Amino acid sequence: MASYETRVQPALDWLGVHHSQLVERLREYVRIPSVSAQPAHAPDVGRCAEWIAGRFRAAGLATEVHPTRGNPVVVARTPRVEGAPTFMVYGHYDVQPPEPFELWTTPPFDPQVRGDDLFGRGSSDNKGQHLAHLHAVEACLASGVGLPCNLVFLVEGEEEIGSGALHDFLPLHRRELACDAVVVSDNGIPDLRHPALTYALRGIAAMEVRVDGPSKDLHSGLFGGTVENPAMALCRLLARMRDEHGRILVPGFYDDVMPLSEYERAQLARLPATPSEYLALTGSPALFGEPGFTPEEQRTARPTFEINGLTSGYQGEGSKTIIPSWASAKLTLRLVANQDPGRVIAAVKAHLERCCPPTVRLSIQHGHGAVPYLTSPDGPMARAAMEALHEGFGHPGMLMREGGSIPIVSAFKEHLGADTLLLGMALPDDNAHSPNEKFNLRAYAAGMRMAVHLWPRLAAAARTSAA
Ligand code: BES
Numbered sequence: 001m002a003s004y005e006t007r008v009q010p011a012l013d014w015l016g017v018h019h020s021q022l023v024e025r026l027r028e029y030v031r032i033p034s035v036s037a038q039p040a041h042a043p044d045v046g047r048c049a050e051w052i053a054g055r056f057r058a059a060g061l062a063t064e065v066h067p068t069r070g071n072p073v074v075v076a077r078t079p080r081v082e083g084a085p086t087f088m089v090y091g092h093y094d095v096q097p098p099e100p101f102e103l104w105t106t107p108p109f110d111p112q113v114r115g116d117d118l119f120g121r122g123s124s125d126n127k128g129q130h131l132a133h134l135h136a137v138e139a140c141l142a143s144g145v146g147l148p149c150n151l152v153f154l155v156e157g158e159e160e161i162g163s164g165a166l167h168d169f170l171p172l173h174r175r176e177l178a179c180d181a182v183v184v185s186d187n188g189i190p191d192l193r194h195p196a197l198t199y200a201l202r203g204i205a206a207m208e209v210r211v212d213g214p215s216k217d218l219h220s221g222l223f224g225g226t227v228e229n230p231a232m233a234l235c236r237l238l239a240r241m242r243d244e245h246g247r248i249l250v251p252g253f254y255d256d257v258m259p260l261s262e263y264e265r266a267q268l269a270r271l272p273a274t275p276s277e278y279l280a281l282t283g284s285p286a287l288f289g290e291p292g293f294t295p296e297e298q299r300t301a302r303p304t305f306e307i308n309g310l311t312s313g314y315q316g317e318g319s320k321t322i323i324p325s326w327a328s329a330k331l332t333l334r335l336v337a338n339q340d341p342g343r344v345i346a347a348v349k350a351h352l353e354r355c356c357p358p359t360v361r362l363s364i365q366h367g368h369g370a371v372p373y374l375t376s377p378d379g380p381m382a383r384a385a386m387e388a389l390h391e392g393f394g395h396p397g398m399l400m401r402e403g404g405s406i407p408i409v410s411a412f413k414e415h416l417g418a419d420t421l422l423l424g425m426a427l428p429d430d431n432a433h434s435p436n437e438k439f440n441l442r443a444y445a446a447g448m449r450m451a452v453h454l455w456p457r458l459a460a461a462a463r464t465s466a467a
């Protein structure tokens with residue numbers, strides 16, 4: 001049998017020949033402002049689902065746009081190969097809000113190429129990454145290379161708001177979506193010379209905390225000193241949740257946290273991330289964090305407690321001497337294996353209630369949650385993925401964990417019994433969720449090559465693990 005390299009060469013050539021068209025397609029995709037968090041963009045979100053469905057159909061996939069109680073879910077299948085394994089590719093067509101607009105060099109939904117980068121909201125998170133998979137499949141089909149397996153693409157429109165509709169959709173469609181493994185490219189790698197297989201994601205638990213004091217804003221001169229200031233009460237309350245190194249003070253919080261193995265620590269230490277790079281990437285004056293862990297370990301293998309937003313009192317021009325009537329905070333905790341979002345929320349809630357003084361009324365609202373993900377980094381499919389990374393990027397694959405969350409990944413395990421291979425293409429300076437988000441076009445091209453190399457290897461690995 002011809003080697004993989006010879007067999008897939010026409011597909012790789014196809015990608016080379018069509019590269020500028022494939023960049024134009026990504027620009028077209030990024031031009032659609034599919035912001036799931038903002039109801040005003042609902043029509044754009046719908047249009048975006050139809051756009052990607054159209055691309056799947058043009059590539060030769062049988063494609064359906066499923067309405068849900070939320071945003072549509074797009075399911076596309078490659079032509080059936082009898083007796084071959086089936087893999088799912090997951091991605092999301094929704095994007096984060098682009099604000100603040102004034103910090104963008106070029107408008108978020110008017111994508112521009114500068115140097116090696118295509119700038120625009122959603123370019124790397126996640127449109128460029130799943131479009132790379134689509135194009136790799138298109139290349140295989142159009143060049144006559146074909147596919148040694150069945151692929152089902154699942155592209156949703158609510159990842160950035162917690163994947164609510166897909167969580168309902170998945171158990172209802174478990175038969176159509178049955179697969180041997182899932183491939184997700186919605187994450188990153190340290191740089192182009194260090195492509196990586198990610199085997200862990202953090203989970204998340206979101207909540208909103210509000211304290212109410214006086215029934216209206218009060219004159220701070222007339223009443224200051226007699227009633228508690230809710231903004232101050234909230235600050236004091238939140239300060240009791242975490243110490244100055246980020247260690248969470250909620251009793252029992254670390255009980256379920258799975259420690260890193262020595263093997264993992266050694267693998268993570270091989271990654272090229274250094275403290276000075278973290279300083280440069282973030283623009284922070286100094287690093288911070290739990291003693292005894294490297295930054296890479298802190299951001300991927302340790303839980304955190306973050307204030308995402310803090311609101312109280314007068315925010316307008318000039319000053320206003322009041323005791324605000326209320327204060328609120330949006331909070332998220334990032335969780336690691338084996339923490340459970342429900343248990344964590346209950347423990348945090350109990351601690352907040354214990355610590356809250358009687359001078360304000362506390363109310364807590366629960367938000368979205370995601371179970372952390374951890375899978376074994378060896379095994380035939382992981383090794384197949386490592387080889388594809390090497391071929392696609394021209395450098396050996398590394399192993400890494402990620403600090404971000406992809407809520408649906410644990411649900412794939414639960415409902416489909418399938419493990420997920422995370423094969424990210426984003427770079428640390430791609431500005432995910434920030435102004436000037438971009439996607440590196442070399443990563444785009446390498447990602448497409450990697451995907452071409454992936455399917456024959458993964459299909460062979462699935463056959464060995466089934467045998
Ligand atoms: N693609 C990211 C998650 C990600 C980023 C994973 C980098 C690994 C590396 C995803 O789109 C995302 O932002 N998820 C949200 C989920 C949340 C809203 C429930 C996140 O992590 O904040």
Ligand code: MN
Nearest residue numbers: 096125160432
């Ligand atoms: Mn995101």
